[in-house]
Amino acid sequence: MVASIGELEAPGEPPLPTGVAAEEIRGRSPWYLAWLRMRRNRVGLAFGVLFLLIVLACLAAPLWADHVAHTGPNENHITDKLLIDGQETYVVSPDGTPLAPGLHGRYLLGADQNGRDVMVRLLYGGRTSIYIGVVAALVTTVFAVLVGLLCGYYRGWIDAILSRVMDVVWAFPVLLLGIALGTALALGGLKIGAIVVAGDSLWIPILIIGLVYVPYMARPIRGEILALREKEFVEAAVAQGKGSLRIMLSELLPNVVSTIIVFFTLNIANNMLLESSLSFLGAGVRAPNASWGTMIADGYQTIYTAPHLTIVPGLLIVLTVLSLNVFGDGLRDALDPRAKIRLEH
Amino acid sequence: MLRFAARRILGMIAVLFAISVVVFLIFNVIPNSDPAARIAGKNANPALIARVTADLGLDQPIPVQYLTMMRKILTGELTSYASSQNVTDQIWKGLPATLSLCIGAAVLWMTLAVIFGYLSAVHSGKFTDRALTILSLTGISMPVFWLAAILLYYLSYKAQLFPTSSYVPFTKDPLDWAYHLILPWITLAVLFVGFYSRVLRSNMLDVMNEDYVRTARAKGIGERQVRLRHVLRNSMIPIVTLFGLDFGAVVGGGAILTETVFNLNGVGLYAGQAIGSLDLPPLMGVTIFGAFFIVLFNTIVDVLYAFLDPRIRLGEAAPA
Numbered sequence: 001m002v003a004s005i006g007e008l009e010a011p012g013e014p015p016l017p018t019g020v021a022a023e024e025i026r027g028r029s030p031w032y033l034a035w036l037r038m039r040r041n042r043v044g045l046a047f048g049v050l051f052l053l054i055v056l057a058c059l060a061a062p063l064w065a066d067h068v069a070h071t072g073p074n075e076n077h078i079t080d081k082l083l084i085d086g087q088e089t090y091v092v093s094p095d096g097t098p099l100a101p102g103l104h105g106r107y108l109l110g111a112d113q114n115g116r117d118v119m120v121r122l123l124y125g126g127r128t129s130i131y132i133g134v135v136a137a138l139v140t141t142v143f144a145v146l147v148g149l150l151c152g153y154y155r156g157w158i159d160a161i162l163s164r165v166m167d168v169v170w171a172f173p174v175l176l177l178g179i180a181l182g183t184a185l186a187l188g189g190l191k192i193g194a195i196v197v198a199g200d201s202l203w204i205p206i207l208i209i210g211l212v213y214v215p216y217m218a219r220p221i222r223g224e225i226l227a228l229r230e231k232e233f234v235e236a237a238v239a240q241g242k243g244s245l246r247i248m249l250s251e252l253l254p255n256v257v258s259t260i261i262v263f264f265t266l267n268i269a270n271n272m273l274l275e276s277s278l279s280f281l282g283a284g285v286r287a288p289n290a291s292w293g294t295m296i297a298d299g300y301q302t303i304y305t306a307p308h309l310t311i312v313p314g315l316l317i318v319l320t321v322l323s324l325n326v327f328g329d330g331l332r333d334a335l336d337p338r339a340k341i342r343l344e345h
Numbered sequence: 346m347l348r349f350a351a352r353r354i355l356g357m358i359a360v361l362f363a364i365s366v367v368v369f370l371i372f373n374v375i376p377n378s379d380p381a382a383r384i385a386g387k388n389a390n391p392a393l394i395a396r397v398t399a400d401l402g403l404d405q406p407i408p409v410q411y412l413t414m415m416r417k418i419l420t421g422e423l424t425s426y427a428s429s430q431n432v433t434d435q436i437w438k439g440l441p442a443t444l445s446l447c448i449g450a451a452v453l454w455m456t457l458a459v460i461f462g463y464l465s466a467v468h469s470g471k472f473t474d475r476a477l478t479i480l481s482l483t484g485i486s487m488p489v490f491w492l493a494a495i496l497l498y499y500l501s502y503k504a505q506l507f508p509t510s511s512y513v514p515f516t517k518d519p520l521d522w523a524y525h526l527i528l529p530w531i532t533l534a535v536l537f538v539g540f541y542s543r544v545l546r547s548n549m550l551d552v553m554n555e556d557y558v559r560t561a562r563a564k565g566i567g568e569r570q571v572r573l574r575h576v577l578r579n580s581m582i583p584i585v586t587l588f589g590l591d592f593g594a595v596v597g598g599g600a601i602l603t604e605t606v607f608n609l610n611g612v613g614l615y616a617g618q619a620i621g622s623l624d625l626p627p628l629m630g631v632t633i634f635g636a637f638f639i640v641l642f643n644t645i646v647d648v649l650y651a652f653l654d655p656r657i658r659l660g661e662a663a664p665a
Contacts, residue, residue, distance in 0.1 A: 168363040171643070176598035176616070176635045180368070180628055183620050184376045269486065276488045277602055282620050296491060300606075303498050310498070314491035321486035329482065 034258070037334040044330020051323040054316070055130055061123035069106050069117045073124040073290065077115035091115040097305050101312070110308045112299065121290060122313060128291040130320070132206050133272040139210025140271075141264050144217035148256070149248050151218070152225025159222075166215035174212050175277060181208045182283030200286040205278060209271050217263045224256050258335035265328035269321045276317055292317050349651050357644045364636040365418075369411045372629055373403075385426045397426060418633060425619070425626045432630035435615050442512040443611035446603065447595045449526055450533035455588065457538045462545025463577060469550060477542065484539030493532045493606035500528065512609045529607045533600060537591060541584060548580035555579075586646055593642030597635030 038044065065072055080091045091111045092098045098111040101118070109118040147166070151159040169177070182205065189199040190207075197203045228234065229252070237251050278284030279293025280300075287294075292313040299309025381398040382389060389397075398404055402413040417423045421433035465477045501509045507528050515522045552558065553576055561571045591599075604613035612631060619627035 164363070168360060168367055171360055171364055171636050171640050172367075172632070173594045173598035173635045173639060175601060176632050179598075179601070179616065179620060180371050180632045181375075183623055183628060184372050184625065186623060187382075188376050188379075190376065273486070273488055277490060280488070280490045281601065281605065281617055293488075296488070296494070300490075300494055303494055304502055307498055310491070310494050314488060314495070317488055317491065318483070318486050322483055325482045325486050326479075 030258075034334045038330060041330040041333065044327055044333075047323040048327035048330070051320065051327060054126065054320050054323070058123050058126035058130060061120070061127060064123055065117075065120045069108075069120045071106070071117050071120060073116065073121045074288070075116060077111070077117075080115060098309070100306070101308050109312050110306070112306070112309050113302065118309065118312060121295060122292070122316060125290045125292050125295050125313065126316065126320075128202065128285060128289055129272055129275060129293065129317070132202060132209065132275045132285070132291065133268045136206045136210040136213075136271040136275075137264055137267040139206065140213045140217055140267055141260060143211065143214045144221055144263075145253070145256075145260065147214065147218040148221030148225055149252065151222040152229060153244065153248050153252065155226070162218075163222075166218060169212070170215045174274065177212050178208050178274060178278050179281060179283045181212075182278050186283070186286065200289070202285065202289055204286075205275055205284045208278075209274050212274070213267060213270065217267065220263070221256055221259060224259060225252055228252055228255050262328060262332045262335060265324055265331055269324035269328065272317065272321055272324075346652065350648050353644050353647050353651075357640050360640050361637060364640070365415060365633060366411070368629060368632050368636075369414055371632075372625055373410060373414070374407065389426065393426060414629075418630065423626050423630050425624050427619075427622050427624040432627050435627065436612055436630055436634055439610060439612040439615050441514065441611075442609045443596060443600055443604070443613060445512070445515060445522065445526060446529050446533060446600055446609060446611060447592065449523075449530040450537075450595070450600075451588070451592055453530050454534035454537035454541065457534065458541030458545060458584075459577075459581075461538060461542035462549065462580075463572075465542060465546040466549035466553070466576075466580075467572060469546075474546075478546075481539035481542050484535045485543075487535065489532060489536060490602040490606050492535060493529070493603055496528050496532060497606065511607075512611070526609075529603050529609060532607070533595065533603045541587065544587065545580055545584055548583055549576050552576045552579050586650070589642045589646030589649075590639065593639040594635075597638035598631060 061073075071077065077091045081088045089099065091107065092113065092115045098113055098115065099107050101108065101110040107117050107119070109122060112118055112121070147162050151162050185197075185204050185208070186199050189201065190197040190204065197207075234247060234251055237247050242251070275284055275291060276293030276296065279291050280297045282297065285291040285294050295313040296310055296317075299306065299313065303310045379394070381394045381401070381403050385393045385397045401417075402410055405413070421431070423432040424430065425432060425435075461477050461481065465474045465481075468474045497509060501507045508525055511525065513521045513525050558571060558575050561575045562568075566574075598613065598616065600611065601613035601617050603609070604611045605617040608614065612634065616628060616631040619625075619631075
């Protein structure tokens with residue numbers, strides 16, 4: 001690459017400085033520049049690592065369950081007793097109050113009404129919450145990119161129709177649309193042709209959350225594609241005889257990848273919040289599955305006697321969502337050069 | 346101007362029509378179960394299911410079913426089969442509590458967002474900015490119902506500073522009305538304070554680089570005046586648009602979580618209770634009601650914009 005730059009230079013321009021080592025004038029890809037900017041954002045990186053740690057902890061849930069807590073997420077221990085400071089203590093005391101959090105190995109974060117270990121449930125519930133957040137974000141991204149590319153590239157009636165459809169989805173309050181779909185699909189599930197989804201499947205909240213957010217991501221992508229479409233490199237691709245599909249996938253798509261990455265990250269955060277809200281109201285994750293949202297919904301029933309059942313899962317949601325938001329914010333600053341100019345003023 | 350308004354209102358009617366079709370599809374067509382059994386509620390017997398089928402004409406072709414549903418909604422005849430209450434009446438009954446909650450919260454979130462955003466932009470990059478940024482991001486990252494539960498537990502139950510809420514009508518006792526609403530207002534406002542202050546901050550940083558701000562400084566206007574009258578004022582325009590949309594969304598269903606946890610008997614609580622019993626007619630009514638509010642506020646904002654900015658009503662592209 002470096003050697004060919006000189007050949008491309010118009011005649012009459014000064015030649016490349018000699019004696020400069022090839023390494024020093026090595027081209028820096030936009031991704032490398034973005035990484036350099038991201039690296040300076042210590043706080044953003046720290047929160048990114050925090051998110052990874054939470055994910056790893058949830059993935060390691062069986063380890064904790066088997067080797068520390070010695071119980072599964074759905075095992076009841078209502079009548080069990082535990083030796084704490086040489087004293088026999090009920091896991092759920094006779095008046096119905098469950099064990100509070102404390103440093104006693106098992107039941108690190110206390111127990112719930114059924115004597116289930118909150119720490120174990122939390123780790124397994126986190127798997128559900130994060131899984132829904134990530135998979136729903138993938139659903140949103142796939143549809144949003146598809147819609148954005150088609151609208152921005154073809155314009156005309158395709159754009160008109162898809163944009164109007166998005167306008168209608170946009171006109172619904174997100175939460176209300178989620179609730180309406182969640183309750184309507186809860187009883188019989190979903191059946192589209194050969195695809196059948198049971199009412200208590202995790203795919204119901206995943207699809208609802210994923211689809212509800214499509215317009216919020218598709219609109220900005222469409223806008224960028226509309227602008228990119230007028231650029232010279234697209235004209236050049238057309239002149240080379242590239243087909244529409246190739247132009248969309250290999251010319252336009254790579255140019256919106258940074259936008260997609262930022263939206264994807266922030267989208268996971270939003271999805272997790274929406275999932276918890278839907279689950280809290282009873283229109284999201286359904287038994288036998290458990291998520292942080294359903295744990296709060298259960299715990300809230302007894303907030304005055306056992307506040308830890310509400311506080312702890314909520315804290316984890318805040319921590320996870322906050323880590324994604326701060327990291328995503330940093331990503332946006334790193335990937336969007338305009339934001340960089342803004343920062344350096 | 347009138348022509349523009351007329352065009353917008355026609356567009357609004359078209360969107361409302363599309364929304365009603367979507368609501369119909371969500372409740373009657375998409376789900377994979379007998380709609381009559383679903384609408385009749387959790388504990389329905391075969392007789393009730395047969396009555397619902399006849400009532401809603403569920404044995405008729407789909408377009409006829411749609412017309413039947415719309416007639417029920419528009420004439421205010423939509424009734425819950427689980428509680429046999431009229432849906433329109435219940436929504437009207439809940440409106441005062443919902444509006445009290447939303448208007449109060451809106452005043453709070455706009456005031457705080459402007460203060461936080463302004464401070465953040467003016468001290469950009471310094472400690473104040475960083476602290477406020479983390480604070481706003483935390484606000485955005487909190488589940489609303491959880492924040493409500495925590496405030497209730499610590500401030501109402503433990504510290505006994507506030508009542509463990511319920512709604513007191515304004516007409517009954519304005520002071521008690523406000524006292525009961527303080528925590529719900531804070532809860533609902535936190536998310537928006539976080540979001541709006543971030544948007545305002547970045548808008549202000551953009552505007553600070555505009556030529557007219559440099560001109561203002563060059564004319565010798567004091568820094569404070571420049572910030573307040575030139576920078577802040579011009580940065581508020583996108584915020585006002587956002588506000589129109591969000592306020593519509595909050596009235597039209599965004600307050601469900603806050604109302605549910607604080608037990609404020611507004612439209613949101615009504616919807617929240619309907620979810621528990623899988624009672625669909627109230628949800629149908631509230632969803633249409635919510636979408637109506639959003640579309641209405643959307644249109645109001647558009648028309649106001651056109652009133653303020655002639656470029657829009659003359660058909661030019663709206664400024665970004």
